[in-house]
Amino acid sequence: MKAFLDENFLLQHAIAEELYHTYAKDLPIIDYHNHLPPDQVAGNYQFENITKAWLQGDHYKWRAMRANGVNEQFITGSAADHEKFSKWAETVPYTMRNPLYHWTHLELQRYFDIHDLLNPDSAEAIYAEANEKIKSPEYAVHGLLNKMKVETICTTDDPVDSLVYHQQFAKQDVGFKMYPAFRPDKAMSPEHTKNYNAYVDQLAEVSNQEIQNFQEFLDALKGRHDFFAEQGCCISDHGLSHFFAEDYTDQEIAQIFLKVRGGSDLLQSEIDKFKSAMLVHFSCWDHEKGWVQQFHVGAFRNTNQWAYQELGPDTGFDSIGDFKQGTKMAKFFGRMADRQKLGKTIIYNLNPMDNELFASMTGNFNDGNIAGKMQFGSGWWYNDQKDGMTRQITALSNIGLLSRFVGMLTDSRSFLSFPRHEYFRRLLCNIFAEDIKNGELPHDMPWIGKLIQDICYYNAKSYFPFR
Structure with missing residues (x-):
């Protein structure tokens, strides 16, 4: 009987132990998506x-x-x-x-x-x-991150954020880098008229310009996109229930924007067209700058309305959704590919029922110019556990190239969550070792060790254009 959580935790035999301890264990961490508070990083917060x-x-x-x-x-x-x-x-x-x-x-x-x-x-x-x-x-924030050999973290930031803490941190030399990520969910969510207009007013204020029509709205957002790039941002992120890819005209979107700015509630068809248009604009801007765009897809959010009213969002009342994903996803990526504006893309799936759909969809839009350009992202949220990670790895292995995968991230608000990278690395090594033991892969430790190092660190190192 194995001891609980010893040095060979999750490693079921000697091959797995060798792969982990020789190749994976000591690699640095690139945590390219999390929700850590930038002020605590910049201020080296002491809990x-x-x-x-x-x-x-x-x-x-x-x-x-x-x-x-x-x-x-x-x-x-x-x-x-x-x-x-x-x-x-x-x-x-x-x-x-x-x-x-x-x-x-x-x-x-x-x-x-x-x-x-x-x-x-x-x-x-x-x-x-x-x-x-x-x-x-040594247990202040910088010490906690350095203890885990963190090399890079990317926070999640709204376009109206000042990024003042990123600017402060950029002047420090503490052993790791912190970059913002552009998360414009509020900018493309006009379904709550009052909240949306308050957000547009806030955007106008931070942009120091009037926003009276849709073009001025786009100009303000593009200005924030440019500002984020100046601060080292090279990643965007979107939280979506599902992709939006309705047909629309520029004139329709301009009228929809004026309608919501006038205080009127939108029809669902208008909301869907507006979201579709905004996704295209954001994707074009990301492509022009060579950013990586991320899509976290499939959450059913704020299901408990009493809890939402009492405690607010992100307090533990979201679940896996059962949204239809394939048709609109294919149409959106096809739309961007037709325009030759589809850049590096990571899609994260919350409903494991759709793993094979997501894994196969990424392969439809690789273009042979960038290895691993389209990524089926790591097991996300309810899937960042042993079974969920295994299912994601298996789907990607069966349908795409696991060897080009950019690996794990924490998606966390806690500075104590970085052992999740270790958890992933141990599981990955054990999966490869099982195939070697069963004669399904050759016992070529240098090559398979290199693949594991790539998945755990080097693929992300080359995929993200951090400066």
Whole structure:
């Protein structure tokens, strides 16, 4: 019987151990998509305690606590930090076979060298030991990232963001780089008229120009796109339920914009056309600058309206959606390819039912000029766990080129989430090793070791045009 979470965790035999420890373990991390707060990175934030570093903002843990019968007071409410930690410790033993059980103990080991299991009996001692360490200078944000050999992080930023913290950080020399990513979801979401007009007004203010028509709106957004590029941005990102690819005319979009700016609610057909047009404009701008465009597709968001009203978005009430994906995705990518404006693209799928669809769709639009130009992205959100990663890797292997895959990312709001890269690397090495053991791949360790290094680090290093 193997020991829990020892040095060969997830590595089922000697070949897997050799692949991981020789080729993957010590590689740096390029985390090209996350939701880390740039102000905390720029300010080298020092957390007050483990609760604030570990539980604050982590909706994965919040969902588990709610499912375990923990009152909201101890999750997002007014309870003291040590009480919230205690409730999490009570929940952890009940997370067995949920990835949170692995992540929790990986994070305790890798950051704090704590190897005890977290439960009600150990909670007080672990809380004290972690707090003693987290208050020391080496456990400020820069130390946490350097401890994990992080080389690059890309945050997620709205076009109206000032990027002042990215500018501050760019002047520092701390061992890693931070870049913004352009996430214009609010700019293409006119379905809530009041909120949308408030957003357009905000865009006008930061752009220092009037926005009275659609062309002025585009000019303001393009100006922000240019500004992001000046700050080193080379990645965009879109959160979509599904792709939008309706037929439209420029005149229709101009009229739709005037309608919503006049305070009128739009028809669903108008909303779909507007979103379709905006995706085309954003994709063209990204292509012109040589950026990588990312699409996170398939979330069913804010399903619990009471919770949304009380707690707001991104608090643990989103799920996998069952949207139809293929037709509009093919039409959008075909539209951009016809215009010769389809740049490097990563699509992330939330519903594993669609893995083969996504994997095969990327192959439709590779053009032979860039290796791995169209990417089926890593297991995202509900899929960034053992089974989800395996299914994504298998679908990509069967239909495309796993060898050109740009690998893992955290997609996290926590500075303690970077062992997820280790989790992915161990799983990847074990998958290759199983094929070698079964005679399905040659026992060519130098070549397969190189492929693993490429997937874990070097493919991303060459794919993203970081400066």
